[in-house]
Amino acid sequence: MTPQPAEPAEPDRTEPAESSVRTEPSGNPAYAPFAHLTAPNSALYRDVMRAFLTAKERFAVHLRPEDVHAALPSEHRPAAPDAVVKALDSLVGWGNLRADPDTSRVTAIEDFYRRRFIYQLTQAGEAAEQALSVYDEALGRRGALQAVALHDIVTQLRALLVIAAEDEPDPAKAHLALSTLTSRFEALAENARAFMGSLQRTIDLHGVEVEVFLAYKDRLIQYLERFIQDLISLGGRIARLIGELEEQGRLGVLLRLAAAREAADAAPDETESAEARAYARWAAKWAGLSAWFVSADGREAQARLLRGRALGAIPQLLAVVRQLNERRAGRSDRSADFRTLARWFAETPDAEARHRLWRAAFGLYPARHLTVDADTLADRAARPVATSTPWAEAEPLRISPQLRRTGSYERRGKPRKVQDRSEQRGQLAEIAAKQAEEIAAARARLATDGTTRLSALRELDPMAFGLFLRLLGDSLATWRPGMTTTVTTSNDGTMEIRLTALTDGSTAEIRTPGGLFRGPDHLVEITDLTPGTPAREAR
Structure with a gap:
């Protein structure tokens, strides 16, 4: 037991109690x-x-x-x-x-x-x-994955690009845009950390009701998939805007304008030090924003790590659902069996019933070559024999003749019929093969024979377009200021993409069943790295 702090004695109410009089058992x-x-x-x-x-x-x-x-x-x-x-x-x-x-x-x-x-x-x-x-x-905070915050960050970065292009940037506009940008980014990062923490507790079923989890699992998976798509499409755009700001060389000017405006209300003798501290804070905030969306040498961007963690959470959630369904279907689960057995022990009326339950549950019977049945136990209860009695002096026990002939006391019946599940396994194999064919076809559709333009892709089906977006997001996440070419592989290691920027200002358009995808044209080379493909063998 932990000692409870003693309540202070009632003060003398003839004098006002002083707020400085404080006692604490810990001594602090x-x-x-x-x-x-x-x-x-x-x-x-x-x-x-x-x-x-x-x-x-x-x-x-x-x-x-x-x-x-x-x-x-x-x-x-x-x-x-x-x-x-x-x-x-x-x-x-x-x-x-x-x-x-x-x-x-x-x-x-x-x-x-x-x-x-x-x-x-x-x-x-x-x-x-x-x-x-x-x-x-x-x-009590659960957090959320804020896709709207990603759009707001893109908007504020574009506003900063316009402000930085001016000959004399407006300090008020620069400070407001940077304040809004960092505020939205900090909210995005903090909510993402809180959400992933609560998601892990959900996966582990710590403090989560099973019925509640099964009720909202589909919405949770759809929520994760939607955020992943937004993070892929907007994360690369944010990384590119950050690179453009840093390439202009005007970022330091904007940060100093924001720091000077922030330190304007400081005391006269602290103006210079306050401005220096404010500039250091703004530089640290920008470094955190850049590290979140832009990968560096030997370090992956936090947005990419978050995307990988969210992608990995989906199969984990499905595994939890499968495990819960197996429990509900009555399959063997040792922890559930022991809990049921403990409940049975608690409900037994007396010690004799508990002993019978123990013998039935754990099979603690006498030697198998001795016929000890209910009649034998009743006879021993009526005429008990001391444990110190030698075997030669004790009443003999009868041995089953069948045991002497066959080596087994019980008659062996017909073995239980094994249920044939070949049809279900065939259906699952057919679905898996169909999915594998669709993914392989998407990789073959995207794989380019050498270097080509993005505009040459022209039209993509939903499966190939989803794979293309993931590849494009992975490559843009590694883009750094001053780079013209980047090479990266997909998370599963099956595709490699080489992306090179063009300076002619051309635009690429890719048609999909969901709409038109438009952006700056690039030179692209996509290679299928799966074993057995011609591109793989050529390499």
């Missing part, structure tokens, strides 16, 4: 405002502090005990106001609140000798509640 008075979390009646202390925070939002500084009692939730409100007064005094002792004499309602000399106080939050108490609010918010 700086953390005394958190002592109410582990003290008895911690729920009441939390409700009291929330009442003060709510009052502060309404610009109410002081509260009387009766005001606090009325502000508490009805389901947690003590019947006697004295309990609230005691809680207020304890919080004063810990430094969360400050008590001042209440002289506003004094109408007689006798009232000066009565203990009347008004309470207000201390700086330490308010800081503790803000920290607890952040903790509660982070604990």
Whole structure:
């Protein structure tokens, strides 16, 4: 058992309690405002502090005990106001609140000798509640994969390109565009981390109801697939826009303009240092944005890692669904069997029944060559034999003649018929073969005989177009400023793409059943790396 922090003794209410008087059993008075979390009646202390925070939002500084009692939730409100007064005094002792004499309602000399106080939050108490609010918010946060944030990042990067092209960029526009860009990026990164963490807990079924998981698994998989497609198409565009900004050589100017505008309100003697610190912060934010979308030597972009993690989560989710379906179908599951057996043991009426269940479950029978049946056990119960009795003096046990002849006590019946599942296996094999043929056809459709233009692809079916988008996203994610050619392989290692930029400003158009895909034309060489292909053998 962990020791509970003792509640402070009730202060002498003839003098106002000082907010600096704080005691904490651990010996560190700086953390005394958190002592109410582990003290008895911690729920009441939390409700009291929330009442003060709510009052502060309404610009109410002081509260009387009766005001606090009325502000508490009805389901947690003590019947006697004295309990609230005691809680207020304890919080004063810990430094969360400050008590001042209440002289506003004094109408007689006798009232000066009565203990009347008004309470207000201390700086330490308010800081503790803000920290607890952040903790509660982070604990309940699930996060999301924000495809809209990707579109916003593209928009702000384009705005920065326009601002950077001006002879004298507007500091206000530059600062606003950079602030919006970094804000959307930080929200995207933080939500992605929170979502992937909650997704892993879902895959592991930690703190997740099985029925809830089965109900929303399809929507979750569709959600992942949609975000992956957006990340492939927009991630490469973002990487290219970042490269264009860095190639212009005007990025440092924009960052310094934002830093100078941010440091404009600093004290006169701290203007230079404040501007330097602000510039360092903006440079670090831009480096984080670039590292998230652009791969460097020996380091993959975080967007690519996120895409791989999201792609890997889909088969893991399907494996969990398959495992749950197998459990529901009644297949062998040792953990479920042991839980059922434990429930049976708990429901047995007496020790004799528990022994019978133990023997039936684990087969702890006597030697197999001895015929010990229910009659034998009943006879031994009626005429017990001491365990120290020698075998020669004990009553003999009869051996089955069949056991002496065949070596087996029980008659062997007809073996159980094995269910033929060849038809189902054939159907699964047919589906797998069809999918493999479609993927192979898509790779063959994309594979180029040497170097060609993107515009030469002309038209692609959905399977080939999806594979093409993944290849294009992988190649654009490795694009760095100053590069004209990049070479990369797909995540599964079956395709290689070599992409070279053109300077003629031409445009490529690829028609798909879903619409028209348009972008700058490039020289492209796509090679099928699977064994047995002509391109592979030529290499």
